[in-house]
Amino acid sequence: MxxxxxxxxxxxxxxxxxxxxxxxxxxxxxxxxxxxxxxxxxxxxxxxxxxxxxxxxxxxxxKQVLVGRVRADHTxxxxxxxxxxxxxxxxxxxxxxxxxxxxxxxxxxxxxxxxxxxxxxxxARPWPDPAEGALQGVFTLRTRDDAARLQAALRKGPKRVLVVGSGFVGSEIASVCCALGLPVTVTERGGGPLTGPLGGVIADITARMQRDAGVDLRTGVSVHALDGDADGRVRGARLSDGTTVEADVVVASLGSxxxxxxxxxxxxxxxxxxxxxxxxxxxxxxxxxxxxxxxxxxxxxxxxxxxxxxxxxxxxxxxxxxxxxxxxxxxxxxxxxxRRPHLPLPSYWSAQFGVNIKGVGVCSFADEIVFTQGSPGDYRFAAAYGHRGRTVGAVTFDHGKWLPYYAAMIERSAPFPPPPPGYDRAADSVPVPARFPDPRVPTEIPDVVLTGHDPTSRCAEFH
Ligand SMILES: Cc1cc2nc3c(=O)[nH]c(=O)nc-3n(C[C@H](O)[C@H](O)[C@H](O)COP(=O)(O)OP(=O)(O)OC[C@H]3O[C@@H](n4cnc5c(N)ncnc54)[C@H](O)[C@@H]3O)c2cc1C
CATH class of the missing domain: 3.50.50.60 (FAD/NAD(P)-binding domain)
Known part of the structure; x- marks a missing residue:
C-alpha cells in the first residue's frame, strides 16, 4: 500500500x-x-x-390534518x-x-x-402586535401543536375565519376552510394569492380560483388591527381600506x-x-x-x-x-x-381548491412567463418562466406529469420560451411580463428567495 x-x-x-x-x-x-x-x-x-x-x-x-383526515400526532x-x-x-x-x-x-x-x-x-412569523396576537382565536401554523389547536378551533364551526396572507400555507388554510364549509376571508397586501412566489399573472388565476371556491378575497389591503371582546377573544379585524371583517378565528400566515x-x-x-x-x-x-x-x-x-x-x-x-x-x-x-455539492433544482407542491400545484426552479428570478400547455381558464395548465432568454422556472396546475420535462429545460438553461413538449399546447402561448412585485413592496415573502450577492443589497437583510 x-x-x-x-x-x-x-x-x-x-x-x-x-x-x-x-x-x-x-x-x-x-x-x-x-x-x-x-x-x-x-x-x-x-x-x-x-x-x-x-x-x-x-x-x-x-392539508390532511386541518381538514380532520389525519390526526396531528399521526404525522x-x-x-x-x-x-x-x-x-x-x-x-x-x-x-x-x-x-x-x-x-x-x-x-x-x-x-x-x-x-x-x-x-x-x-x-412562523408571529402577529406583530403581541397583545392582539395573544387574543384567543388567533393562530399561526408551523408546528404539529399549532395544527392541533387550529384544527380544534375549525372543528367548532367558527362563524368566519380570517386568513391574513395568501402564500402557499395561507392559501391551503383557506382551501381547507372551503372544504369544511366555513366562511373564510383572505387578506393579501399584494395583487393576489401566490404573487410573491409565482408573480401577478398566476396570481390573477389563483385569485379567480379562490373566489370561485367562495373565498371572500381582499387584495391590496393589509390588516391594521385585530379587535377582541371583553373576554379576550378575537372578534374581527380593521383593514387598511377602512373596512372591517368579523371573524372568530384569525390565522396569521405572514411567512417565517x-x-x-x-x-x-x-x-x-x-x-x-x-x-x-x-x-x-x-x-x-x-x-x-x-x-x-x-x-x-x-x-x-x-x-x-x-x-x-x-x-x-x-x-x-x-x-x-x-x-x-x-x-x-x-x-x-x-x-x-x-465531497458533493448540493445544487437542488427547487421543486415544490401544494394542494388547494382541488388543484395540485407543482413547480420547479426559481420562478421569482424570471421577468417573463408563457403558458405552454393546457388551459388556464380550467386551472389545468403548465407555464414556463424566463429570465433574459433562459428558462428558469415552471409551474403546473394539475399538469405535474410534465414537470420533469421542464426541470430538464431549466437544468440545461434552455432558451425561453422552451419548445412545446408535443401536444396539449396552450391556445395563447405568447410570453408576457410575469409581474413579480418590486421587492420593496410588501407582499408575502416567497418560499424560494434569491437573496443576491451583495450583503448591502436591499434583499439581504443582515442584522
Ligand atoms: C404547514 C406547512 C406546510 C408545508 N407544506 C409544504 C409542501 O406542501 N411542500 C413543500 O415542499 N414544503 C412544505 N413545507 C415546508 C417543509 O415542511 C419544510 O421545508 C421542512 O420542514 C424543512 O425541514 P427542516 O428540518 O429544515 O426545518 P424544520 O422542519 O423547521 O425543523 C427545524 C427544527 O429545529 C428546531 N429548532 C429550532 N431552533 C432550535 C434550537 N435553538 N435548538 C434546538 N432545536 C431548534 C425546531 O423546533 C424544529 O423542530 C410546509 C411547511 C409547513 C409549516
Whole structure:
C-alpha cells in the first residue's frame, strides 16, 4: 500500500469517528442522522430538538390534518433506517462556543462536538402586535401543536375565519376552510394569492380560483388591527381600506423567521435569510471564510446556486431539506475529493381548491412567463418562466406529469420560451411580463428567495 493511500484510509477512518451533534431534530436533522449512520459513522451522535416530539412531517399539517383526515400526532416521519443516537428533545440550543466546540442548551448543559450540523429551520412569523396576537382565536401554523389547536378551533364551526396572507400555507388554510364549509376571508397586501412566489399573472388565476371556491378575497389591503371582546377573544379585524371583517378565528400566515438567534456571537454568517454556507453545506464564518466542522441543512440554509448566477438562495422546501441533509452528512464524513455539492433544482407542491400545484426552479428570478400547455381558464395548465432568454422556472396546475420535462429545460438553461413538449399546447402561448412585485413592496415573502450577492443589497437583510 502506498503512503498516500495509507493516509487516505487513516483520514477516512478518522472521519468515521468523533462526536457529531445535530441541532434541529426535524426533517433535515433526521435525514442527516440516518445518512451519517448509513455511511458508516460510528461515533456518538446527538440530536437536539426544541420541540418535545420525535421528527414529524409538516406538509400534511395545512392539508390532511386541518381538514380532520389525519390526526396531528399521526404525522411522525417514517424512518429510512434505525438511528443509534442520543435524542435530547424538548430542549433548545441557546448558544454555540466554536472555540471550545460546545453547544449550550437552555438547561445550562453543554454538549461537546467535533462536527456540528445546524438544521434549526424556520418558525412562523408571529402577529406583530403581541397583545392582539395573544387574543384567543388567533393562530399561526408551523408546528404539529399549532395544527392541533387550529384544527380544534375549525372543528367548532367558527362563524368566519380570517386568513391574513395568501402564500402557499395561507392559501391551503383557506382551501381547507372551503372544504369544511366555513366562511373564510383572505387578506393579501399584494395583487393576489401566490404573487410573491409565482408573480401577478398566476396570481390573477389563483385569485379567480379562490373566489370561485367562495373565498371572500381582499387584495391590496393589509390588516391594521385585530379587535377582541371583553373576554379576550378575537372578534374581527380593521383593514387598511377602512373596512372591517368579523371573524372568530384569525390565522396569521405572514411567512417565517429563520431560527438563527441561538448562533448570536458565534461569528458565523447568520442573518435574516439564514446561515450562509457553500454549495457543500459548510457554514461560512462572519467574514465569508468556510468552516471545516460546521455544516448546515434545510430551511435555515442560504447558499449559492450555479443555475442562478451563483446568487445565494434560501428555500423552504421539503425536497431541499432531504437532499441537503444527505449532502451535508456525506461531506461531514468525506475526504475533500469525495465531497458533493448540493445544487437542488427547487421543486415544490401544494394542494388547494382541488388543484395540485407543482413547480420547479426559481420562478421569482424570471421577468417573463408563457403558458405552454393546457388551459388556464380550467386551472389545468403548465407555464414556463424566463429570465433574459433562459428558462428558469415552471409551474403546473394539475399538469405535474410534465414537470420533469421542464426541470430538464431549466437544468440545461434552455432558451425561453422552451419548445412545446408535443401536444396539449396552450391556445395563447405568447410570453408576457410575469409581474413579480418590486421587492420593496410588501407582499408575502416567497418560499424560494434569491437573496443576491451583495450583503448591502436591499434583499439581504443582515442584522
Ligand atoms: C404547514 C406547512 C406546510 C408545508 N407544506 C409544504 C409542501 O406542501 N411542500 C413543500 O415542499 N414544503 C412544505 N413545507 C415546508 C417543509 O415542511 C419544510 O421545508 C421542512 O420542514 C424543512 O425541514 P427542516 O428540518 O429544515 O426545518 P424544520 O422542519 O423547521 O425543523 C427545524 C427544527 O429545529 C428546531 N429548532 C429550532 N431552533 C432550535 C434550537 N435553538 N435548538 C434546538 N432545536 C431548534 C425546531 O423546533 C424544529 O423542530 C410546509 C411547511 C409547513 C409549516
Amino acid at each position: 502506498s503512503a498516500a493511500s495509507l493516509v487516505t484510509d487513516l483520514v477516512r477512518a478518522f472521519r468515521a469517528e468523533g462526536r457529531i451533534v445535530i441541532v434541529g431534530a426535524s426533517l433535515a436533522g433526521l435525514r442527516a442522522a440516518e445518512a451519517l449512520r448509513e455511511r458508516g459513522f460510528r461515533g456518538p451522535l446527538t440530536l437536539i430538538g426544541a420541540e418535545p416530539h420525535l421528527p414529524y412531517d409538516r406538509p400534511p399539517l395545512s 411522525e416521519l417514517p424512518r429510512m433506517r434505525a438511528v443509534d443516537a442520543d435524542w435530547r428533545l424538548g430542549v433548545a440550543a441557546t448558544g454555540l462556543d466554536r472555540v471550545n466546540r460546545q453547544v449550550r442548551l437552555a438547561t445550562g448543559d453543554t454538549v461537546p462536538y467535533d462536527r456540528l450540523l445546524i438544521a434549526t429551520g424556520v418558525r 423567521i429563520r431560527n438563527v438567534e441561538w448562533l448570536a456571537g458565534a461569528r458565523l454568517a447568520t442573518g435574516f435569510w439564514g446561515v450562509g454556507c457553500d454549495a457543500g453545506c459548510r457554514a461560512f464564518d462572519i467574514n465569508g471564510v468556510v468552516t471545516d466542522n460546521i455544516f448546515v441543512a434545510g430551511d435555515v440554509v442560504r447558499q449559492p446556486h450555479v443555475l442562478y448566477e451563483y446568487q445565494f438562495i434560501s428555500m423552504e422546501h421539503w425536497d431541499n431539506a432531504v437532499c441537503g441533509a444527505r449532502v451535508a452528512a456525506n461531506n461531514m464524513l468525506s475526504l475533500e475529493t469525495e
